[in-house]
Amino acid sequence: MARTAVVAGTATAVSNRVSRRQAGRWAQQADADAYRQQQYDQQYQQPAYAPPPPAPAPAASGGSDELIEALRGLGQLRDQGVLTDAEFEAQKAKLLAG
Known part of the structure; x- marks a missing residue:
């Protein structure tokens, strides 16, 4: 009977140790997978870019026809x-201010 208890106790201890080692390996694998996914996401992330700056408005040299054309150009943009x-209003104010 003592022999059976020793065998059963040893089997339980070995089983527990195997379970802990396997759980540790799974945790390491999950960490490695998460790290690889993070690296992939960073590598293939769409780059954020700023829209191109607005085209400069033609400078009005004081002629009313040129001013009207410049305002039409701004309206088209x-x-x-x-x-x-807001950009349109700012450029228009610059043109009208001279």
Whole structure:
């Protein structure tokens, strides 16, 4: 009976040790997989880029026809989506200020 107890105790100890080692290996594998996924995500992430700067408005040299053409050009850039409304207003104010 003592022999059976020793064999059973040894088997339990070995089984527990194997289970702990296997759990440790799985944890290491999960950490390695998470690290590889993070590296992949960083490598293939879409680059963020700024939209191109707005095209400079033609300078008005004081002639009303040139000023009107410059304002029309700004309006076209705004309509095309190159300029935001705020950028359009700022450029228009510069042109009108001289």
